[in-house]
Each structure stands twice: as structure tokens, then as C-alpha cells.
Amino acid sequence: MTSRQFQLRWNSPVILIILLLLIISEGLLRISFVRDSLPLPNPYYQPGVETRLRALERTLKQHGSIDVLFIGSSVFRTNIQPLTFDREIGFSGIRIVSFNGGLSGLVPDQVSLYFEKFWLRHVQPKIVIQAIRYPELKSKTTVQTSQSFQSGMLERLWISKKFIDKINALAIENIRILYYAGTLTETLRYFELPLNHPRGYEIDERGYNKTHETLTEVKAAGLLDDEQGYSTNADTENFSTGIAALKRNIELCRRHDIQYVLINMPEHSFRWVSQPGGDILYASYLRQLDELAYEEGIIFIDLTYGDPDNYSHDEWFSDYHHMSPLGAELFSRELAKFFIIHSGELFSDTAFLH
Numbered sequence: 389m390t391s392r393q394f395q396l397r398w399n400s401p402v403i404l405i406i407l408l409l410l411i412i413s414e415g416l417l418r419i420s421f422v423r424d425s426l427p428l429p430n431p432y433y434q435p436g437v438e439t440r441l442r443a444l445e446r447t448l449k450q451h452g453s454i455d456v457l458f459i460g461s462s463v464f465r466t467n468i469q470p471l472t473f474d475r476e477i478g479f480s481g482i483r484i485v486s487f488n489g490g491l492s493g494l495v496p497d498q499v500s501l502y503f504e505k506f507w508l509r510h511v512q513p514k515i516v517i518q519a520i521r522y523p524e525l526k527s528k529t530t531v532q533t534s535q536s537f538q539s540g541m542l543e544r545l546w547i548s549k550k551f552i553d554k555i556n557a558l559a560i561e562n563i564r565i566l567y568y569a570g571t572l573t574e575t576l577r578y579f580e581l582p583l584n585h586p587r588g589y590e591i592d593e594r595g596y597n598k599t600h601e602t603l604t605e606v607k608a609a610g611l612l613d614d615e616q617g618y619s620t621n622a623d624t625e626n627f628s629t630g631i632a633a634l635k636r637n638i639e640l641c642r643r644h645d646i647q648y649v650l651i652n653m654p655e656h657s658f659r660w661v662s663q664p665g666g667d668i669l670y671a672s673y674l675r676q677l678d679e680l681a682y683e684e685g686i687i688f689i690d691l692t693y694g695d696p697d698n699y700s701h702d703e704w705f706s707d708y709h710h711m712s713p714l715g716a717e718l719f720s721r722e723l724a725k726f727f728i729i730h731s732g733e734l735f736s737d738t739a740f741l742h
Contacts, residue, residue, distance in 0.1 A: 418564055426568075428442075429567055429568045429569075429570075430570070431540070431542045431569070431570075432540050432541070432542055432543065433537050433540030433543050434491065434540075434588060435588045436491070436492060436589050436591075437491065437506075437588070438588075439588050439591065440489065440491070440588070440591060440595055441510065443487075443591060443593060443594070443595055444487055444489075444510060444595070445510075447485070447593065447594060448511065451485045453485065453511075453513075454485050454486065454487045454511050454513050455483075455484050455486060455514045455515060456470075456473075456484060456485070456486035456487070456513060456514070456516075456517060457487055457489055457507060457511060457515070457516050457517070458486065458487070458488045458489055458490060458517050458518075458519065458595075459489045459490070459502070459503055459507060459516060459517070459519075459637075460489075460490050460494065460518055460519035460653070461490060461491065461492070461494045461495070461499070461519070461521070461524060462490055462491070462494075462589075462597070462710065463490065463519060463521060463653050463709050463710060463711075464489070464490030464519040464653070465488060465491065465492070465589065465591070465595065466490070466596075466597045466598075466599050466706070466711055466716060467490075467519070467653060467710065467711040467715070467716050467719055468519075468596065468716065468719070468720055468723070469488075469594075469596045469713075469716050469717055469720040470486040470487055470488050470594035470595065470596060471592070471593075471594055471596070472716075472720040472721060473721075473723060473724045474486055476720070476721050476725070476728075477724045477727055477728060480728045480731065482731060482735055487511070487513075487594050487595050488591070488595030488596050488597075489507055489595060490519070490595070490597075492589070493536065494524075495524045495527040495529045495630070495633075496520065496524060496525065496527070496629070496630040496633035496634055497527075497529065497530045497629060497630075498529070498537065499518065499637070500633040500634075500636045500637050500640075501531045501537075501543070501546060501547070503637050503640060504636075504640055505542075505557075508640065508644065512644065512646075513646060514647060515646065515647040515648075515734065516637070516641055516646050516647070516648050517649045517650075517651055518648070518649070518650055519652075519653040520630070520634070520650060520651070520653060521652075521653050521655060521709065522618060522655075522659075522670075522673045523618075524630060525627045525630035525631070525677075526627055526630060527629065527630060528629050529629075530629065531543070531546075531547045532547060541560065541569075541570070542560060545557035596716070599706035599710055599711070599712055599713065600706070601706050602703050602705070602706060602712045602714075603656065603702040603703070603704075603706060603707060603708070604702045604703060607702065612707060612708070615658075615707075615708060616662065616663070617659050617660060617662035617663040618659055618660060618663060618666060618669055619663035619664070619669075627673075627676050631676065634650065634680060638686060647687075647734065648686050648687075649687045649688075649689065649734070650677065650681065650686055650687070651688075651689045651690075651691075651723070652674065652677060652688070652689065652691070652692065654691060654692050654696070654698070654719070655696070655699065655708055655709045656699060656700065656702075656704075656705050656709065657696045657697045657699060657700035658700075658708055659696070659708055659709070660696035660697075661696065661697065666696070670696050671694070674694060687730070687733070687734070689723070689726055691719070691722050691726070701715075703715070704718065704719075
């Protein structure tokens with residue numbers, strides 16, 4: 389017997405033990421009790437993604453499906469209360485289960501990637517509602533140029549065009565041991581008791597993130613003294629990157645038989661009236677969205693009705709674009725009223741009815 393044969397034979401039990409431990413670990417990580425007792429993994433660009441995914445899974449377990457999914461940046465996370473939206477629509481006899489999928493710091497190109505690679509993997513809603521703001525629509529940031537996405541384990545793989553990276557992404561998404569890779573390091577870096585405490589922004593059962601200060605309080609503390617309104621030449625605006633990303637989401641919805649709705653997310657009127665020409669700029673921005681809606685045959689909702697001064701109350705905001713709980717409640721109710729008025733177009737599926 390050669391030394392090489394002896395070494396292989398000697399190592400065989402070790403290999404078997406390692407494989408057995410891996411299989412046992414994989415099985416344990418798929419048990420809800422065990423998973424919920426462990427620190428939350430973070431294979432994403434931001435730890436709040438996993439917290440939101442857990443909330444989504446609980447909602448699906450409780451209700452079986454989600455009818456309306458809100459997607460967009462953090463302004464959707466703070467400005468829409470799904471429970472308020474559902475309750476308001478419910479008064480009309482239409483049963484709705486909605487979920488807030490707003491994520492931190494996303495512009496349209498990033499939202500599009502998350503919609504395709506993350507949301508559609510975990511849920512199949514009947515309606516997708518995407519929120520947009522002027523600075524997001526004009527942003528030139530793409531998933532390839534986003535530093536946060538380049539540092540995220542899964543986002544970096546989603547973006548890559550290499551076949552091996554696509555395989556790696558599938559492996560991480562489906563093999564629990566790989567999904568939890570780096571969790572210990574992450575937990576020690578952001579040590580907090582209990583260890584399985586949700587990370588990222590605090591959300592309720594449907595993904596809503598409550599803010600804790602009003603704009604009145606924040607301004608009184610001098611925290612927004614350096615803020616300025618939007619000031620630019622409307623004739624030079626280029627929304628091509630943002631529009632292209634919105635079109636990708638529209639096409640994804642068509643492909644999956646999902647109703648797509650686009651919303652202009654109101655900001656505090658300060659953004660538009662504090663600089664000369666703000667009204668012209670606002671009209672130019674809305675015109676781009678109107679043209680997109682006409683071209684693509686989608687529903688576009690603007691609850692400012694072309695007048696940014698409709699959202700000018702400091703008590704409705706916590707800064708100039710994230711709303712206070714009062715503002716979010718009012719906006720959620722107004723959006724629900726629009727849906728009720730247009731229920732024949734939006735809720736033609738009889739599954740919505742009691």
C-alpha cells in the first residue's frame with residue numbers, strides 16, 4: 389500500500405464526518421425554530437433586507453399571498469402604511485393584503501434589479517406599485533456604478549454577467565450554509581443583544597418604517613439648515629437612466645401578468661418653491677412621467693395633482709421627503725381612495741372581493 393493510498397483511506401472517515409455535519413447543519417438551518425434563534429445573516433447590501441424578508445415570509449404564512457407590493461426607495465418605506473391602506477380599501481368591500489418593500493438608498497436602476505432578482509423570487513403579487521421622486525428619476529447611478537451594491541455579496545453576483553457568478557448566486561440563495569456565510573463576523577461587528585434582533589430600520593409586520601420626529605422638531609434643532617431646494621434648468625434634464633429602469637419593471641410585470649402602477653411620491657413643497665423656477669422644473673418632471681404612462685399604457689398617480697404646494701405641512705414630514713406617521717397615514721388613505729375610485733380598473737380580479 390502506497391503512502392498516498394493510506395492517506396486517502398485514513399481521511400475517508402474524516403470526509404464522511406464533515407459531509408454529515410454539513411448535511412445536519414443545512415437541515416437545522418431550515419428549521420424555523422433554529423433559524424429564528426440565530427443571528428440574522430446578511431448576504432445583501434444592507435442588513436435591513438433580511439429583516440424585511442422575514443416580515444414578508446410571516447405575511448405570506450398568515451395570509452397565503454400578497455395582493456399589492458410597494459417597491460422603491462426609503463421614501464416608500466416611511467411614507468406608506470400598508471395596514472392603513474388595506475383597512476381603508478376594506479371599507480369598500482375589497483379585501484387587500486399589501487406589503488411595503490421600500491429599501492434604503494435605491495434609485496430606479498437598483499429597484500429594477502431588486503424587483504427582478506429578489507422580490508419576484510419570493511412573492512408573486514397581483515399589483516406592483518412603484519414610487520418615484522425627481523432626484524431618483526434623474527439619477528445616473530446604475531447597479532454597476534453603485535458602491536453599496538458592489539460590496540453586497542448577492543448584489544455583486546446578480547450584476548455580474550459571468551456564468552460562474554450566476555451559479556454562485558443560485559447556490560447562496562438556495563443553500564442555507566452559504567446564505568449564512570459571514571454571519572458570525574457580521575454579528576460580532578454589530579454586536580447587539582439579543583443576537584437575533586432585527587437589523588436595519590425598524591419596521592412593522594407589513595414593512596412600514598415609522599419615523600420619530602416631525603420636520604418642525606428637526607428644523608428647530610437646526611439639523612436641516614444646509615438643505616436646499618431643487619434648482620436646475622428644466623430644458624437640460626435627462627431622465628434616460630431612470631426611465632429605462634422603469635420600463636424594465638413594466639416589462640417584468642407584463643411578463644408575470646402583474647398590474648403595474650407608478651406613483652409620484654410627494655416631497656415637502658420646500659423642495660420646489662425655495663428656488664426660482666421650481667414650478668417649471670416640477671412640471672417638466674411630471675410631464676416625463678405622464679409621457680411614460682401614455683407610451684406604456686400604465687396607471688400613473690400624482691396625488692399632488694401637479695401642485696407641489698399640496699404637501700407643505702411640516703407636521704406631515706420628518707425631513708423634506710420622508711413623512712411623519714401622520715403624513716404617511718394621510719398619504720396612505722389618499723392613495724387608497726384613488727384605488728377605490730378606480731377599483732374597476734385595478735381590482736378586476738374577483739379574488740379581491742369578499
